[in-house]
Amino acid sequence: MFPESNINRLPLVFKSDAAKSYFQFHLNGQLASLEYHMKEKSKIVLSRLEISKYLNQVEVGNALIERVLEYIYQADFKVVPVDLEVKKYLQKNSRYQKLVAYDSPLNHYTKPVA
Template sequence: MFYNTNINRLPLVFKSNEGKNYFQFHINGQLASLEYDMVKDHCINLKRLEISKYLNRIEVGNALIERVMEYSLRGDFKIIPANPQIIKFLKKRPEYQKLIASEIESIKGHKV
């Protein structure tokens, strides 16, 4: 398992592969990624989170999600949390509630 108090210093990498977009961390040769789509030029639909089995999935996942939330704040993006771990993360951190897109129902056709 990977335990690192400097995990928040890792660079956030943006990658596109086969028409899919990812936010990623590269840690000691291991990968953590969060798939996303842009919706209406101002919303980031956060989809599938994948963390290497050799990493601490909760710690690394939360660090990656937090970094994406900070990126969204700085870029004035709204987010669509389409992943259970992201929804759980947001419920525990009210400071990021303002990032949730208010038009989720019209964008996705359902309420998150």
């Protein structure tokens, strides 16, 4: 896990509009969001990460992805990563690889963790 910082204390916001759903952080008037949709009843497809150019994109992106994965873990869902940054995060963080759904594209690109 990453070190405790103020960014990890931000509330995770759920938003839906025009048939799209998002997990979001609001920081100093700027927005970071991760688009998602449900697949079946227990899988969350993470499809597009967007972060304001005025934010530290790596730090904020990693914090948002981690918070979303913690939510998925607590809700006992599986994740289907479509967004490239989410895939990279999962590949680097073995703790969350158990959340990846078997039919996920990530399974085609990663080696099993020993």
